[in-house]
Amino acid sequence: MKRPPRAGFIGGGFMAAVHTRASRAARGHLTALASSTPERAQRAAETLGVERSAPDVRSLVAAGDLDVVHVCSPNRLHTEHTLAALAAGAHVICEKPLATTVADAERLVRAAREADRVAAVPFVYRYHPMARQARALVADGQLGTVLTLDAGYLQDWLLDPEDTNWRAHPEAGGASRAFADIGSHLCDLVEFVSGQRIHRLAARTRTVFPERGGIRVTNEDTAALLVELGNGALGTLLVSQLAPGRKNSLTLELHGTRRSVRFDQERPEELWIGARDGSRLVLRDPDTAAPDSARVSVLPPGHALGYQDAFTAFVTDVYDAVQGANPEGMPTFADGLRAARLTEAVLASAAGRGTWIETAPATEDRT
Structure with a gap:
């Protein structure tokens, strides 16, 4: 075609x-x-x-x-x-x-x-060039061995009990809300950037307001997770739709034996890179970026790229795939299934008051 x-x-x-x-x-x-x-x-x-x-x-x-x-x-x-x-x-x-x-x-x-x-499936935060740059740093061994991680996805659009949306309706939104809606993005980015799967997790969830706009609410407002990656790295993940002042704060910080790296979706043009002898900010520059980062960095330095640009890069990859291409890092239904399995594990762990749940994939599903 x-x-x-x-x-x-x-x-x-x-x-x-x-x-x-x-x-x-x-x-x-x-x-x-x-x-x-x-x-x-x-x-x-x-x-x-x-x-x-x-x-x-x-x-x-x-x-x-x-x-x-x-x-x-x-x-x-x-x-x-x-x-x-x-x-x-x-x-x-x-x-x-x-x-x-x-x-x-x-x-x-x-x-x-x-x-x-x-x-x-549009896990589009993969398409921020600096998220891909962080992934390249991990893959190239510049962080050393990843030991720990700290990640979060915070919003405030459901802060008040009067705030409502169809997602709060379990029949429309499903058994999970905050985690399925935004925690799935966070876990996808953790696995994409680190190159490691979450092999086990323990979670607690909370529904702060049992009713919104006359609707009985049973899906969660917040979720907190402990995770262990396939290489043994330990991490904390916090997900909330009730964090005042946080509009779309998705952050991922990985700590290795040599360096740390932090990506902040609300500051998508930069990476924080930490070392024992000093830290620095690296700004997006396709001329010096890793090839996969440069591929989705469609504007020169200083011309900010944001969420809509990341979404466009994702759709462009999908349309290219329809034409027969095989774009690097395009999220598929297999990734959507992975998110569903992690969501199920979070709900099961929370129901068991923080029981550890094994989440290592037995096989790699492919579309």
Whole structure:
């Protein structure tokens, strides 16, 4: 396929806006959009610049004119909508969490494999150039052996009991909220940058407000984890959607036998590198960066790249994969399944009041 991929979108909210902007920048053809009602689909298509609206998801995929479908619907609908898109022959980008249960995530991995379609999950923080630069430092041995790590993902958008969202509804968002929504990003970045899997974890979770906007809440507001990586490194992870003043604070700090490195998503143009004899800040520069970092560093130094740029780089990789390429580090449904398994382990550990749960992957799932 040499022409621009024809993209369809399921959903019309915030994430659909992010996906359509990325698709346009990646030279996709914004062909069709479906939402929860025909009226909402029409409004969203007009607002987001999509060629046409579809009355429902069945009509969207049945038209047969889409190369890639972006699934941006509520979590509980991901499995249904992804299966429909795959059955229609489309490649799929499905928002995380890939599914609200491990069984459904496994089902989607199998379906994508059997359909022989590109199937990706937007763990887009991998696409910050300086996150990839940190990964290269670890891989090159410049940190030495990683001994410990300290990571967190903090937000404040659900700080007050009056704050509500469909994600707080277990039927729509799933059994886990804070961890499945943002903790999954954090764990993916830990494993991606460190090059190590989380082999065991112990977790505690807390639901601070049992009711939001008249809805009984059972999924968590916060989660705290102890983790052990495959090489024995120990770490702490803190996830919260109730941290005043923290808007989207994703941080990862790795400590090796020679150096430390810290990446902060709210300061994406820099890395902090620590050593016993002094510390320094390294600014993004594609001319001196590792090749994989330079590949996604599309602007010269001093021209800041941010979240939307990372998302665009991800979608560009997916569209290139649809054309037959094999982009380095593209997150697939296998990574979405990994996140579902870690989420299940967090909930199981928390239910056991911090019991250690083994999470080493027995096999590597591939789409």
